[in-house]
Amino acid sequence: MSQSQADDERPEDSSLENNTVSQTSHILFGCMMKEPLTPLNLEVESDYEVGKGPPKLDVLIIRRTGARWSKTQLEFLPDGIRQSNCKHVILELKYTESINKTAIFQTIGYLGSYLRLKQFKPENVCAFIVSSKSPQKKMLNQIGFEQTDIKGIYRSRDCLLSNIQLISLNDLSDAPYNLWIKLFSSKINQRLSVLKRILAFDLKKLNKGLVSILVKILNFWNIIGEISMQRIQKDILYESGGISDEVAGWFLSLFKPEDRLRGLKPEDRLHGLKPEDRLNGLDLKIIEDYLQKQRKMKR
Known part of the structure; x- marks a missing residue:
């Protein structure tokens, strides 16, 4: 194939x-x-x-x-x-x-x-x-x-x-x-094309229940490994000449963070974050232990 x-x-x-x-x-x-x-x-x-x-x-x-x-x-x-x-x-x-x-x-x-x-x-x-x-x-x-x-x-x-x-x-x-x-x-490419056309509608005027079901369908694709959220974001939401940033942001806000990040590598999940943002929320001891481990590896 x-x-x-x-x-x-x-x-x-x-x-x-x-x-x-x-x-x-x-x-x-x-x-x-x-x-x-x-x-x-x-x-x-x-x-x-x-x-x-x-x-x-x-x-x-x-x-x-x-x-x-x-x-x-x-x-x-x-x-x-x-x-x-x-x-x-x-x-x-x-x-x-x-x-x-x-x-x-x-x-x-x-x-x-x-x-x-x-x-x-x-x-x-x-x-x-x-x-x-x-x-x-x-x-x-x-x-x-x-x-x-x-x-x-x-x-x-x-x-x-x-x-x-x-x-x-x-x-x-x-x-x-x-x-x-x-x-x-x-056909995956066809579904992506259809999704792009649907998102071109004024979704905020559509039945809220139907929009909710659309989110569930996309999560279903993601969970069973057919179409990842990353591909949807890359090929549909943020494609040049695609839907507006406002609509893309609003649509992504309908998904749980874990659904949006499912399938990403750890380094990809942190992409775009400042160093302090990456460390924010971590226990100080965890950071110190990690630094100590890195120092030993470099000796």
Whole structure:
């Protein structure tokens, strides 16, 4: 793999393919969809129960009461969903998994369970597989999915799968209504580009809860080793011609100091500090012991 490829793709590391990362990504994805849509007269539900108890559907469900999506709702609904007429939308995020036949069968099961439970007609409900990774052409051919006239949206030729669509986050356009969901794409450079565009908004006017979730998403990237806070600061916040220093400073103030410093080498954490600032807060005995040790080493 070339360096440019390595910089642009989520690492194919086994440590990422675990339940913790998958579960956390689902929680953040659900929060990211709920926060802006719930105040807009849309019901958004995660961990949907099939019946009176377990099992639960590991999906997100958006319910609309109006005849069509409103203008304000469309500001946060990505391609695929925004063109749908269904009043009930099932979203299944595939963050660490690739699209395959098993994923399609699983979504069919979710869709069937929901239709049976609610006793709806099929035309009232549609399901979207939201794929973080780009689907392979060979697999798309095997499952019979084709690119629609909307970038990043795939549909099946099979009438039995007509209620299921595939959203490839890496391939969606950069339209403003696609930006938030593209934070879950697998391509690192694309996520950084999306983040830069989001930060160009007047974040202080955005829903505070949504900004808080954005901070959690960035911390998630940092913790699992996908994108460090140092790279975000270097490539986004303090890049020449990027966002203003005022916005950069305000945004960084939303993070805990330990989150901003996570991953830095000790010497990098102290970079830019005056000598007296580096020593400030240290016990005098610690300083004296250190100096004595250094003197012995120089003899």
